[in-house]
Structure formats: structure tokens, C-alpha cells
Amino acid sequence: VAQQDSDVPMVQAQPTTPVVSQSSSQFITVETDVLRARINLAGGDIEDLDLLDHKLDIDREDPLPLLMNAPEHVYVSQSGLVGRDGLDKQGQRANFTASQTNYALNGDVLNVDLTTSTDNGVSITKRFTFNAGSHAVTVSYLIDNQSATEWQGAMYGYIKRDGRSPLIDSDGAMVPFLGMATTNTEENYYKLDFDDLDDESYRANITGGWISMVQHYYISAWIPNAEDNNLFYAEKLRSGFYRMGFTSENVTVPAGAQGELSAVFYAGPKDQDILEGLAKYLDLTVDYGWLWWIAKPLFWALSFFYGLIGNWGFAIIALTILIKGLFYYPSAISYRSMAAMRKFSPRIQELRERFGDDRQKLQQEMMKLYKEEKINPMAGCLPILLQMPVFIALYWMLAESVELRHAPFMLWITDLSVKDPYFVLPVLMGIVMYLQQKLNPTPPDPMQAKIMQMMPIIFTFFFMFFPAGLVLYWLFNSLISMIQQLVIYRGLEKADAKKK
Structure with missing residues (x-):
């Protein structure tokens, strides 16, 4: 009233x-x-x-x-x-x-x-x-x-x-x-x-x-x-x-x-x-919303890095490295599992060709293969599931922080609180996601495979309208993930070569 x-x-x-x-x-x-x-x-x-x-x-x-x-x-x-x-x-x-x-x-x-x-x-x-x-x-x-x-x-x-x-x-x-x-x-x-x-x-x-x-x-x-x-x-x-x-x-x-x-x-x-x-x-x-208990420590860490570096953009990169360090072992487990699935992808493809019309039999044979080779197909989802609350908390932390308003990074990024005016960061992020996807095994389901192929394009489109600070985080998060994945893959390949 x-x-x-x-x-x-x-x-x-x-x-x-x-x-x-x-x-x-x-x-x-x-x-x-x-x-x-x-x-x-x-x-x-x-x-x-x-x-x-x-x-x-x-x-x-x-x-x-x-x-x-x-x-x-x-x-x-x-x-x-x-x-x-x-x-x-x-x-x-x-x-x-x-x-x-x-x-x-x-x-x-x-x-x-x-x-x-x-x-x-x-x-x-x-x-x-x-x-x-x-x-x-x-x-x-x-x-x-x-x-x-x-x-x-x-x-x-x-x-x-x-x-x-x-x-x-x-x-x-x-x-x-x-x-x-x-x-x-x-x-x-x-x-x-x-x-x-x-x-x-x-x-x-x-x-x-x-x-x-x-x-x-x-x-x-x-x-x-x-x-x-x-x-x-x-x-x-x-x-x-x-x-x-x-x-x-x-x-x-x-x-x-x-x-x-x-x-x-x-x-x-x-x-x-x-x-x-x-x-x-x-x-x-x-x-910071319901994930304030994650967002507040993230802001403290970001402020600490800013105090050392004097640039909010590089502070975000330092925070990204810290977060990736905290998630190193879950990510490593995931990448080893994906490497194993990638190694046996020819056998998985063979099973799809043999039992393509019988989906139930195909699933049974694939689960049998996973069990024999000690492969956990769900392990690849682990780092994504663990990082989603952190990503959401980081999103609200960066969006709510007045410190980032009009805060420059370098070159054309003069304000980390608004979108990249030339969409360079989201495009680079999409390219890194595409390259990282090439390292992953092809999903057994054709529809799922098509969806995964579209993900870099979808993410690029959505991130075009996100604050540049958040895109900067996701770009370097994807880049570091790809490097970690490559290192683990190369290590496993060398180990397999020694066994032979």
C-alpha cells in the first residue's frame, strides 16, 4: 500500500x-x-x-x-x-x-x-x-x-x-x-x-x-x-x-x-x-549469492595478488593458476581416464560397428571393456563438476567487485568489468576449447559427439557478453588445462613405450 x-x-x-x-x-x-x-x-x-x-x-x-x-x-x-x-x-x-x-x-x-x-x-x-x-x-x-x-x-x-x-x-x-x-x-x-x-x-x-x-x-x-x-x-x-x-x-x-x-x-x-x-x-x-563462502576467499586471494602485481588482469591470471593448482589432482585423474578412453577408442569404435543396431548389447560390451581396462568413463566429468561452484562464485565475485570497474588489463582491454569490445578474448577462448576438445576421446554416442563439437562455438557466443575479467579467467583456465592434459598424455605415452 x-x-x-x-x-x-x-x-x-x-x-x-x-x-x-x-x-x-x-x-x-x-x-x-x-x-x-x-x-x-x-x-x-x-x-x-x-x-x-x-x-x-x-x-x-x-x-x-x-x-x-x-x-x-x-x-x-x-x-x-x-x-x-x-x-x-x-x-x-x-x-x-x-x-x-x-x-x-x-x-x-x-x-x-x-x-x-x-x-x-x-x-x-x-x-x-x-x-x-x-x-x-x-x-x-x-x-x-x-x-x-x-x-x-x-x-x-x-x-x-x-x-x-x-x-x-x-x-x-x-x-x-x-x-x-x-x-x-x-x-x-x-x-x-x-x-x-x-x-x-x-x-x-x-x-x-x-x-x-x-x-x-x-x-x-x-x-x-x-x-x-x-x-x-x-x-x-x-x-x-x-x-x-x-x-x-x-x-x-x-x-x-x-x-x-x-x-x-x-x-x-x-x-x-x-x-x-x-x-x-x-x-x-x-x-555474492549463496556461494559467498567460496566467493569471499576468492576475492581475498585476488586482492592479495593485486597487491603484489598492481594489475587486476594479471591478478586474475594468478588466481587462475592458484585455482588450477588446487584442482590439479582431480584434473589429473580425469585426464588419465580420458587418455585411457582415447587409447581404446579404436576398440570402442569396433564395438559400435558390431553392435550398432543393438544399443543394449553395445552398452553391455562397452561396460565390460571399461571394467577389464579399469576405465572410469565418468571420471572426465569430475573436474567440471568440482569447478562449477568455483566458476559461479568467481562470476559473482568479479561481477560484484567495484575494484574491477574501469580497471585496465593491457592493450585494448581498458575495463575488466565489461565485455571485450572487439571479442578477441572470447574468440581465443573458443579456439583453446576447440584444441583441448581434440585431445579428448570421441563420445560413443553420435548425438553427444555432435553436441560436444558445438560446445566451443556455444561458449564463445555466450562469453562475448560476459565481463572481460571473467573471460580472461576461463581463457587461461582452459589453456592451463590443455597444457596439463598434454603433459599427462605425453607421460602416459612414454610409459607405454617403455613397457613395449
């Missing part, structure tokens, strides 16, 4: 502070080394935010706009005070003033103070604290209560956006998640896409916690104080926008005293180390 379209959560109290409508908005700009924020003084909200250390497009120097309030796309962060003495009321926002219109970080920390006051002597400062190299902003409300009565209120923060696909969308076969993610008492990582919110709103009370808007590679999140009991919610508004946020516990500031309410707002890349440091389980928004 769609909720009423208001810029603040429902409150009962009437305004006790000067308020303005959004139509009289004035803006200030704040710039650090990694962020450029445009803050609306009507409410003190971040309505536009550019990531200066991330480019929108690899061929242009324009920074990536993560938050924006424009006709073509609405994605904003809002925060305020509600409750009995809160600044924000239904349909109205407090009007803040700032000492300047442009702020720039000059050092490690930049505090941007917006101020307002009420008629009865309460001064409120909304402070944005920016840190060098950080995409996290601490939003604080400093309450100076010089009135004759106590002040009561609660802080809220939410993210509002439309349901359109982000400017940064998928390129290739995967469809990344777009929607809300949070943590609660039942699940460390709980997500709802926009279709879920079309049908039902979300409510949960939890101590600490966080709530976020997740898209491919990037995230925005509100992280309230870990000690407070907070109400988290997500809903679809009647206007068609989606809103997800939190409301803190009520805070009381006695007359003549000062108080503070604060939360952290993060808007930036889905960097696991950074997210893990901000809040418990926030790093799970880097969603």
Missing part, C-alpha cells in the same frame, strides 16, 4: 520554528577530495552528490553522480528532527542559514554548520562532518536549549529515489540487484526490491542497525548510533517514489542544557573493508 507523500515522517506536534517550502530553496556546495555535495538549506538535505574519485564513463573525466534531484532522476538523502519539538513538520522543513555558499576541504576534517533557532530560545546546528578520503558523512544535530522548558525530539534520516535503473547499469549477462537492504534481528542481510515494496511496506525496530539503497557497484546508507533503538522502514509513496530510512529514539534536552543527535550517511562504492568498518554486516551488501 502506497504511503502518503511527505518529506518528513508523520508527527502530531505543530511547528514551533520558522519553516519554508522547498520552492524557496537555496543551496551550498561542499567539496572534498572524493565528494562534491550540494546541500539544500531548506531542510539541510544532500540533494546532489558526485563521487569525484569515480568516473561516470571510462572515456570521460566527468565524476559519477550518485545522488541527484533532477527531472530525469530523483535520488536524494534527507534528514531532520521530528517529535514534539522537532524542526520538521508535515509538508514543511526548517530554514537553515550557512556562513558561506562554497566549502572546500583543506586538511583532514571539514565541518559545515547550518544553523536555525526557534521562537522560544532553542538554537539548533545541523553539522555535516566530512573527512579526507572518505565517502562517509557524519550528520549531527547540536541542540542548545536556552528555553524555559525541556526539548524533546528524534532524528530521522532516509533515502528517497525513483524506481528507474541507475546511470551505472549492468553491461553483459548479469542483472544486478536494485532496491533496499538492511539488517534485522532475524537476518544479517535482508533485501527488498522495488516490486516487494509495491506490495508491502517494511517496518522493524532494532538496536543499532543500518538501512541502505543498493545498486550495481554503489550504495547509499544511513547508519544510526549502534547503542540506540531505531525504527527502520521502507515504503512506496503515492508519488511513485521509494523511501527507506530510520527514526531514532526520542531524546530529551533539559532547559539550559545542550544535547546531540547524530548518524552517519555513506554514499560511495561497495568496498568491503570500508563497509565492514562502518557497521556490522554492512559489507554483506557486496552480495
Whole structure:
């Protein structure tokens, strides 16, 4: 059910502070080394935010706009005070003033103070604290209560956006998640896409916690104080926008005293180390799916190799060598079995010619041959079956890793997160698969043999649309497999020659 379209959560109290409508908005700009924020003084909200250390497009120097309030796309962060003495009321926002219109970080920390006051002597400062190299902003409300009565209120923060696909969308076969993610008492990582919110709103009370808007590679999140009991919610508004946020516990500031309410707002890349440091389980928004227990060690290994080599493409090759090393013995068993089948393929062909019309008799004779020669025809499937979970986990790991976005390899591969623009890698992969197939014994079933002959072509076609990083892995995986297979075959041939 769609909720009423208001810029603040429902409150009962009437305004006790000067308020303005959004139509009289004035803006200030704040710039650090990694962020450029445009803050609306009507409410003190971040309505536009550019990531200066991330480019929108690899061929242009324009920074990536993560938050924006424009006709073509609405994605904003809002925060305020509600409750009995809160600044924000239904349909109205407090009007803040700032000492300047442009702020720039000059050092490690930049505090941007917006101020307002009420008629009865309460001064409120909304402070944005920016840190060098950080995409996290601490939003604080400093309450100076010089009135004759106590002040009561609660802080809220939410993210509002439309349901359109982000400017940064998928390129290739995967469809990344777009929607809300949070943590609660039942699940460390709980997500709802926009279709879920079309049908039902979300409510949960939890101590600490966080709530976020997740898209491919990037995230925005509100992280309230870990000690407070907070109400988290997500809903679809009647206007068609989606809103997800939190409301803190009520805070009381006695007359003549000062108080503070604060939360952290993060808007930036889905960097696991950074997210893990901000809040418990926030790093799970880097969603590797049900094979996360394989994908996480793969990412750690990939990051380790990148730290040594300094190139994500060569790090993928190093990871491929590591994985092939781990699967060396299962692969060796498989290749020895295939070598044996290849050796006896003339006898298998002879059986097919003798019993071609009697499939049951043919199967019996072939099984008899396998038993006599101690050949396991299923052993050839072993490395493929063992590697499939690793391949799927690697696919999601590479697809989810913002580190690979705009990461160059060499020559024409300037971005490992998108498809090869000239399809060179998938074609090379198809050629290697074809050559490797020539080393394998011909399947006894003619239909199966035809299917196997088509596999390099089918794989080449599908991998044309996969990220170049994933194709690079499969190319070198196939190449190393072929080399290992050749070495084993040559060794067995030499052993047979010595016996003769």
C-alpha cells in the first residue's frame, strides 16, 4: 500500500520554528577530495552528490553522480528532527542559514554548520562532518536549549529515489540487484526490491542497525548510533517514489542544557573493508549469492595478488593458476581416464560397428571393456563438476567487485568489468576449447559427439557478453588445462613405450 507523500515522517506536534517550502530553496556546495555535495538549506538535505574519485564513463573525466534531484532522476538523502519539538513538520522543513555558499576541504576534517533557532530560545546546528578520503558523512544535530522548558525530539534520516535503473547499469549477462537492504534481528542481510515494496511496506525496530539503497557497484546508507533503538522502514509513496530510512529514539534536552543527535550517511562504492568498518554486516551488501563462502576467499586471494602485481588482469591470471593448482589432482585423474578412453577408442569404435543396431548389447560390451581396462568413463566429468561452484562464485565475485570497474588489463582491454569490445578474448577462448576438445576421446554416442563439437562455438557466443575479467579467467583456465592434459598424455605415452 502506497504511503502518503511527505518529506518528513508523520508527527502530531505543530511547528514551533520558522519553516519554508522547498520552492524557496537555496543551496551550498561542499567539496572534498572524493565528494562534491550540494546541500539544500531548506531542510539541510544532500540533494546532489558526485563521487569525484569515480568516473561516470571510462572515456570521460566527468565524476559519477550518485545522488541527484533532477527531472530525469530523483535520488536524494534527507534528514531532520521530528517529535514534539522537532524542526520538521508535515509538508514543511526548517530554514537553515550557512556562513558561506562554497566549502572546500583543506586538511583532514571539514565541518559545515547550518544553523536555525526557534521562537522560544532553542538554537539548533545541523553539522555535516566530512573527512579526507572518505565517502562517509557524519550528520549531527547540536541542540542548545536556552528555553524555559525541556526539548524533546528524534532524528530521522532516509533515502528517497525513483524506481528507474541507475546511470551505472549492468553491461553483459548479469542483472544486478536494485532496491533496499538492511539488517534485522532475524537476518544479517535482508533485501527488498522495488516490486516487494509495491506490495508491502517494511517496518522493524532494532538496536543499532543500518538501512541502505543498493545498486550495481554503489550504495547509499544511513547508519544510526549502534547503542540506540531505531525504527527502520521502507515504503512506496503515492508519488511513485521509494523511501527507506530510520527514526531514532526520542531524546530529551533539559532547559539550559545542550544535547546531540547524530548518524552517519555513506554514499560511495561497495568496498568491503570500508563497509565492514562502518557497521556490522554492512559489507554483506557486496552480495555474492549463496556461494559467498567460496566467493569471499576468492576475492581475498585476488586482492592479495593485486597487491603484489598492481594489475587486476594479471591478478586474475594468478588466481587462475592458484585455482588450477588446487584442482590439479582431480584434473589429473580425469585426464588419465580420458587418455585411457582415447587409447581404446579404436576398440570402442569396433564395438559400435558390431553392435550398432543393438544399443543394449553395445552398452553391455562397452561396460565390460571399461571394467577389464579399469576405465572410469565418468571420471572426465569430475573436474567440471568440482569447478562449477568455483566458476559461479568467481562470476559473482568479479561481477560484484567495484575494484574491477574501469580497471585496465593491457592493450585494448581498458575495463575488466565489461565485455571485450572487439571479442578477441572470447574468440581465443573458443579456439583453446576447440584444441583441448581434440585431445579428448570421441563420445560413443553420435548425438553427444555432435553436441560436444558445438560446445566451443556455444561458449564463445555466450562469453562475448560476459565481463572481460571473467573471460580472461576461463581463457587461461582452459589453456592451463590443455597444457596439463598434454603433459599427462605425453607421460602416459612414454610409459607405454617403455613397457613395449
